[in-house]
Amino acid sequence: MTEDLGNLRNSIDEIDTRIVGLLRDRAAIAARVGDYKKARALPFHVVSREREILDRITELESAPFPKESIRTIFREILSACLSLEEPVVISYMGPPATYTHQAALKHFGHSLKHVPAATVREVFRAVESGEALYGVVPIENSTEGMVNNTLDTLVESDLRICGEIILPIHHCLLTRATSAKEIRTVYAHPQALAQCRIYLSNALPDASTGETTSNTKAVEMALEDPHSAAIAGEMAAEVYNIPIFSRHIEDFPDNQTRFLVIGTIDPGKTRKDQTSIMVSILDRVGALSEILSLIATEGINLTRLESRPSRKKAWDYIFFMDIEGHQADENIRQLLTKLQTLCPYVRILGSYPLQDKPSQT
Numbered sequence: 001m002t003e004d005l006g007n008l009r010n011s012i013d014e015i016d017t018r019i020v021g022l023l024r025d026r027a028a029i030a031a032r033v034g035d036y037k038k039a040r041a042l043p044f045h046v047v048s049r050e051r052e053i054l055d056r057i058t059e060l061e062s063a064p065f066p067k068e069s070i071r072t073i074f075r076e077i078l079s080a081c082l083s084l085e086e087p088v089v090i091s092y093m094g095p096p097a098t099y100t101h102q103a104a105l106k107h108f109g110h111s112l113k114h115v116p117a118a119t120v121r122e123v124f125r126a127v128e129s130g131e132a133l134y135g136v137v138p139i140e141n142s143t144e145g146m147v148n149n150t151l152d153t154l155v156e157s158d159l160r161i162c163g164e165i166i167l168p169i170h171h172c173l174l175t176r177a178t179s180a181k182e183i184r185t186v187y188a189h190p191q192a193l194a195q196c197r198i199y200l201s202n203a204l205p206d207a208s209t210g211e212t213t214s215n216t217k218a219v220e221m222a223l224e225d226p227h228s229a230a231i232a233g234e235m236a237a238e239v240y241n242i243p244i245f246s247r248h249i250e251d252f253p254d255n256q257t258r259f260l261v262i263g264t265i266d267p268g269k270t271r272k273d274q275t276s277i278m279v280s281i282l283d284r285v286g287a288l289s290e291i292l293s294l295i296a297t298e299g300i301n302l303t304r305l306e307s308r309p310s311r312k313k314a315w316d317y318i319f320f321m322d323i324e325g326h327q328a329d330e331n332i333r334q335l336l337t338k339l340q341t342l343c344p345y346v347r348i349l350g351s352y353p354l355q356d357k358p359s360q361t
């Protein structure tokens, strides 16, 4: 029997109607949950519950529908339902269409209000003042390393880390020029320029480079001058309506950036968490190795160790550590108690859901 296209499309229309009906029912219940929470002054955004929902629906059989798409769709459903309970503002390091903006949208969905801030410090200020519930700032790139400014701002602030976002970064060359030889200058944020060195020297050996405060600023320069190009993401090309000359121009294809979600809300314990701590150590032989062996003795996996000058005394350092697990776990509680006796200063920056590293796309 041959398929009838009209019948197939009618079936899809019926299913779509059912999906919308179910979303309407879900939204009505979420609004009731919102009223319940309002009456009891409970937090509206519950990270651990969202994580539970996302993990559960990912385990449901959806084939041939891709699992990753199920998660993306549900991320948007949760975002829309939360926005019915409470208008939530997210401050991100702007301007719009940067990778940080993309990271914030991926993590919180499009239904929350995403507001750009000019600097990392401004993002922290927006959250500290209560203008925003959360802030999103870049912390580390897999090719270029730590964003020191974010680490330093974290040290000075009382805000906690509520989550992390890992985004694969694929740079594009954006320009109004139609051939490589027309391009005289390539503008970008220093991090993006550094991540595309090989491409630039091979494809545009005669072009000079110009550093900008953001890739979006670079796009504005490239829009003004047809002899200029900018390095930025695909989202910037869409938002600013500038042609993409070349895609995937990053030197290392597995280029990822990690962002932090900062705020005051405790995300709660989930199935797989990570704890970030900051310690200062005594200036004596073996002090750091003693801490590392404590971590090993408790059977804890140390996934990141960074040092930064304390900015209080010359050659005095603070150490940032990420360990697998939640601060409520027995072995981490033991470790923290021992660290308090060993280190002059210990601060828990937060326990939050561990993000899976995205596979190369």
Ligand SMILES: O=C(O)C(=O)C[C@]1(C(=O)O)C=C[C@@H](O)C=C1
Residues within 6 Å of the ligand: 030, 033, 034, 044, 045, 046, 047, 049, 050, 053, 077, 078, 081, 082, 085
């Ligand atoms: O379960 C809740 O606490 C809700 O508010 C409902 C809901 C949802 O849409 O499922 C919405 C927002 C929360 O962040 C978590 C879940």
